[in-house]
Amino acid sequence: MAEFCRQCALKYLGEIEAEHTAGGCKPGETFWELCEGCGDLVEIDHEGWRVDARLSKPGTHINRS
Numbered sequence: 001m002a003e004f005c006r007q008c009a010l011k012y013l014g015e016i017e018a019e020h021t022a023g024g025c026k027p028g029e030t031f032w033e034l035c036e037g038c039g040d041l042v043e044i045d046h047e048g049w050r051v052d053a054r055l056s057k058p059g060t061h062i063n064r065s
């Protein structure tokens with residue numbers, strides 16, 4: 001079965017399947033996995049989210065003018 005980070009699971013598989021990406025490690029820890037959606041080795045948190053992508057998610061940027 002293909003491995004996906006949560007962002008890609010949502011994109012390619014839908015919300016229900018994305019739930020299954022959680023639980024790869026303990027809360028507060030991360031692990032590395034080859035995501036077939038990203039096509040790269042990505043760092044994933046305990047909920048299945050790709051860590052670097054989550055940090056740059058739209059809306060998290062502070063707009064300083």
Ligand SMILES: [Zn+2]
Binds near residue numbers: 006009035038039
């Ligand atoms: Zn991915």
